[in-house]
Amino acid sequence: MAMRREHLVNAAIALLLLAVPLWASWAGQNFYVTLATRIAILALAAVGLNIALGLGGLVSFGHAAFFGIGGYVAGILASHAVSGAPLLGFLPGTKLMPVIWIVAILASGFVAAAIGAISLRTGGVYFIMITLAFAQMIFYFALSWPAYGGEDGLSIMLRNAFPGVNTLRPLPFFLICYTLLSLGLLLFALIRGSRFGAALQAARQNEVRTASVGIAPFRIRLVAFTISGMVTGVAGALFADLNRFVSPSMLSWHMSGELIVLIVLGGVGRLYGPVVGAALYVVLEYWLGGITERWQFFLGLVLLGVVLFARGGIVGLLAGRARHD
Amino acid sequence: MQTALFIEQLLNGLQLGVMLFLMAAGLTLIFGVMGLINLTHGSLYMVGAFACAAVAAWTGSFWLGLIASLAAAAAAGAVVELLVIRRLYGRDHLDQVLATFALILVFSEGTRWLFGSFPLYLDIPPLLSGAVSLPGGAQYPLYRLAIIAVGVLVAVGLWLLISRTRLGMRIRAGESDREMIGALGVDVATLYTLVFALGAALAGLAGAMVGAIQSVQVGMGEPVLILAFVVIVIGGIGSIKGALVGALLVGLVDTMGRFLLPQAFGLVMNASQAGLVGGAIASMLIYLLMAVILAVRPRGLFAAQG
Incomplete structure (x- = not known):
């Protein structure tokens, strides 16, 4: 029963996230389309984190690293395409989104594999702090490396292009982001239902038993962490295109914290948890920001309330506890 | 002149290390005894700095400000523990x-609501405002030497507290078996509040002392918090000795890296480029140090937890 209710809740959320911007665009309210685009992109980033955190129980406090790397891939490739100077002397820049996404996936996946290989040797609270520290390392590097704007960040003059779609208009760009979010959710569902996903979740629930039936947790976790970083990296590339700007703030530890917040708000390990969390977070940010300059104060109190009193997040409230069947 | 500069940087590194130790000692104590990862520690550092700056501006005395910073941070820590943190131990x-x-x-x-967005400034007390001559002819601010001295005193004091007093005995017992000391009649809830307030007071002290050499502003605690995390990961979470060694290591490596790396790169490339490359790599150095140490010892240098 509970599972079927979750399907209904998920379908309703997916439709709502599609319907609101369509209606807003029809009504000429492009601001709400942009808000929905922001929700879709942050949700995609959090879906990526949810693979590591929700399925694998790996509390990464450094996913801003992958988000920011995706963003910088978009910014750097676009800047080389505009200037005409090849990257590292031989790689041409590009303004084509599909190429940018592939490079973002490769770059964030490579860094995720490297960070994962070191930090997954440890566990628990060590893992939290080490992922945070590595993300911070990349943050400081971006801050002090002046070639791509350093502290000031990097502007993307004109949003990158997708063949056959006018990405400069808000609705088509939203639809691109929504499609990628749907693909990300599909990937999450496929992983969760696969043998690999079963092993990953088993390692979360009981590491010793998993190892004793012949499954080494380290490699499975490393693969999951890498895939997780890749998905968040694509979201980062989209985020840079949404803002037409990328700066070290995308790499900051506040960003990592926000991604965790999105998941916990929505419901850890739930398919649509990140989507609900992102929607709630962006709407809350917008709504509180309209009422008071001190919105972060109240956002903090709301978060505190959710952690202390609403375990299981919003999807948990709507659809009941997660079933393991 | 080069040796004088070298000694000066060495002392700066020591001062950073000592300050990190004040932060890391509280963090590692709180994790060791209560099993809690506490991001609020950076905020308590900020509370200490703001309390010191506000009271010093109001009374004109840095020393009253310093006392206020200890009291305010400890009180803020105790209140937060009673209202929120207490509910998190089992989570x-x-x-x-x-x-x-x-x-x-x-x-x-x-x-920001209380004090506004502008940074506050805190003056170094007149008693400590002079400079000391170093061997090699350089002048070094007395105040920074005083910070180092305070850090050494706190380290000795903590060691005495933990190894020689009844409270310290309970803290150690709490680290190894918290159910057992509860069963033996120790009021565990009060012990936890005390440990949390003690850690908070140390963070507040660090914030107040650093407030006089940097500006006092919102968000000042966050970079320090993350450095303190690196320190306790290197030292081994839960170990005060590890926190001390880790803090000095991080303080020295960070400061000396920023000083020496641009010079080292200067041997193979032109000066401005060496400054950029050296500076960028120096900013990553302590994280690389952490990676190397974890590759060899995944639980840190002095792992306390089994």
């Missing part, structure tokens, strides 16, 4: 990270 690390992350938002925005 998993994810809930702890999130709740204390939320507390950071509340603390930062609350401080």
Whole structure:
């Protein structure tokens, strides 16, 4: 029963996230389309984190690293395409989104594999702090490396292009982001239902038993962490295109914290948890920001309330506890 | 002149290390005894700095400000422990990270509400405002030497507290078996509040002392918090000795890296480029140090937890 209710809740959320911007665009309210685009992109980033955190129980406090790397891939490739100077002397820049996404996936996946290989040797609270520290390392590097704007960040003059779609208009760009979010959710569902996903979740629930039936947790976790970083990296590339700007703030530890917040708000390990969390977070940010300059104060109190009193997040409230069947 | 500069940088590194130790000691104590990962520690550092700056501006005395910083940070720590942290001991690390992350938002925005967005300035007390001559002819600020001295005193004091007093005995017992000391009649809840307030007071002290050499502003605690995390990961979470060694290591490596790396790169490339490359790599150096140490010892240098 509970599972079927979750399907209904998920379908309703997916439709709502599609319907609101369509209606807003029809009504000429492009601001709400942009808000929905922001929700879709942050949700995609959090879906990526949810693979590591929700399925694998790996509390990464450094996913801003992958988000920011995706963003910088978009910014750097676009800047080389505009200037005409090849990257590292031989790689041409590009303004084509599909190429940018592939490079973002490769770059964030490579860094995720490297960070994962070191930090997954440890566990628990060590893992939290080490992922945070590595993300911070990349943050400081971006801050002090002046070639791509350093502290000031990097502007993307004109949003990158997708063949056959006018990405400069808000609705088509939203639809691109929504499609990628749907693909990300599909990937999450496929992983969760696969043998690999079963092993990953088993390692979360009981590491010793998993190892004793012949499954080494380290490699499975490393693969999951890498895939997780890749998905968040694509979201980062989209985020840079949404803002037409990328700066070290995308790499900051506040960003990592926000991604965790999105998941916990929505419901850890739930398919649509990140989507609900992102929607709630962006709407809350917008709504509180309209009422008071001190919105972060109240956002903090709301978060505190959710952690202390609403375990299981919003999807948990709507659809009941997660079933393991 | 080069040796004088070298000694000066060495002392700066020592001072950074000592300050990091004050932060890391509290963090590692709180994790060791209560099993709690506490992101709010950076906010308590900020509370200490703001309390010191406000009271010093109001009374004109840095020393009263310093006392106020200890009191304010300890009080803020105790209140937070009683209202929020207490409910988190049984939870998993994810809930702890999130709740204390939320507390950071509340603390930062609350401080901005009270004091405004502009940084406050805190003057070095007249008694410590001079400079000392170093061998090699350089002048070194007395105040920074005083910070180093305070850090050494706190380290000795903590060691005495933990190894020689009844409270220290309970803290050690709490680290090894918290159910057992509860069964033996120790009031565990009060012990936890005390440990939390002690850690908070140390963070507040660090914030107040550093406030006089940097500006006092919202968000000042966050970079220090993350450095303190690196310190306790290197030293081994839960170990005070590890925190001390880790803090000095991080303080020295960071400061000397920023000083020496641009010079080293200067041998193979032109000066301005060497400054950029050296500076960028120096900013990553302590994280690389952490990676190397973890590759060899995944639980840190002095792992306390089994």
